Amino acid sequence: MSRLILCADDFAYSRGVSETIVDLARAGKLNAISCMTGMPGWHxxxxxxxxxxxxxxxxxxxTLTGERPLTPMPELAPRGVLPDINTLQRRAARWNLPFGEIADEIRAQFAAFVQAMGRAPDFVDGHQHAHALPGIREIVLAEVACRAPQSWVRACSDRLSAMVQRPFLGKAIGSSFHTRGFRRAAAAYGIATNDSFGGHYDFARxxxxxxxxxxxxxxxxHLVMCHPGAGAREDDTIAGARCREAETLIKLPIADMAARAGMAFPGRAEGLRGSVARRSEGHFHCAAAHVAAASGRAAG
Known part of the structure; x- marks a missing residue:
């Protein structure tokens, strides 16, 4: 039977977002939480x-867009703030990125997760799907393969026949375009991914x-992303949507809706290949060879 994974993104974005996500999880409305370990309030x-x-x-x-990095990034974030997703996408398309800086930042965010949780993450994804961009994905997958090989990674694409049944087809197609080839790349590392993906909308509907x-x-x-929250940071452009999502999710009969769609929810926290392993931190330089490969391709 298919499984619905309803994942709340942006844990630690703010205290209000974190508290809301935890409340929803405790109420049985979520079965996955994705954490921004570079945020000041993470620990x-x-x-x-x-x-x-x-x-x-x-x-x-x-998190490789819009926030302050944990590590010095003089090329990607010369003023101490990571670029917006459009800039990152353009640079990734040209293989014009400081891959060494990015690898250091990814390792730091991994380390921050392990330090706080005492284990590897159950899955890995990226804020605004930056983890799946060309060049960046190779670094991410190498780190996952070394640090958390039984984890799964988020694939942000789906079949066109599925996407046309959901809202905001254009946004879903854009996500699929920018991350095309990601499932194949993950498979080459022996890393599992979700089979289908939904949750795109304009944050206004x-x-x-x-x-x-x-x-x-x-x-x-079947992975569905959501962004529930409460409170507001001054720079949070989807603050209103976060509140609306939280108010909706607490009321919806998620398990019944999943069952009507032919899916189980919430299900056990089992990976695609069995129980998720609880692993300690290690392999701090897993991505080094892949940084060199990415840099070589960029220079070629």
Whole structure:
């Protein structure tokens, strides 16, 4: 039977976001949480995760856009703030990125997760899907293969026949285009991915009215992203949407909706190849060879 993984992104973005996500997980409305370990409140907020049910998967939400990095990045973030996603996509398309800086930052965010949680993440994805961009994906996959080989990684694409059944086809196609080839790259490393992916919308629509459409066309492990929260940072452009999502999710009969779509929810926190391993930190230089390869391709 197919499984629905409903994942709340952006844990540690702010205290209000973190508290809301944990409340939803404890209420049985989520079964995955993705964490921004580079945020100032990460270590304090990570304590909240001790209260979530054991079946809820806890993952790493690699952050390479819009926030302050953990490590010095004089080329990618010369003013101390990472670029926006459009800039990163353009540079990735040209293989014009400081891969060494990016590898150091990814390792630091991995290390911050392990330091707080005492184990490797159950899965790895990226803020605004930056983890799956060309050049960056090779570094991410090498790190996952070394640090958390039984984890899975987020694939942000789906079959066109599935995407046309859901809202915002253009946004979904754009995501698929920028991350094309990611599943194949992950498979080459022996890393599992979700089978289908939904959750795209404009952060302005009636969330309650469109949520059921995110479940259409799902197969295997169907991953749906969401962004619930509360409170507001001054620079949070989707603060209103976060509140609407939280208010909707707490009321929706998620398990019943999943069942009607032919999926189990919440299910056990099992990876695609069995129980998720709880591994300690190690292999701090896993990505070195792949940084060199990426840099060589960029120069070629």
């Amino acid at each position: 304090e907020d990570s304590l909240l995760l001790r209260t979530v049910p054991p079946h809820v998967q806890i993952g790493l939400h690699l 009636d969330y309650a009215g469109i949520f059921h459409r995110f479940l259409r066309g799902g197969r295997g492990m």
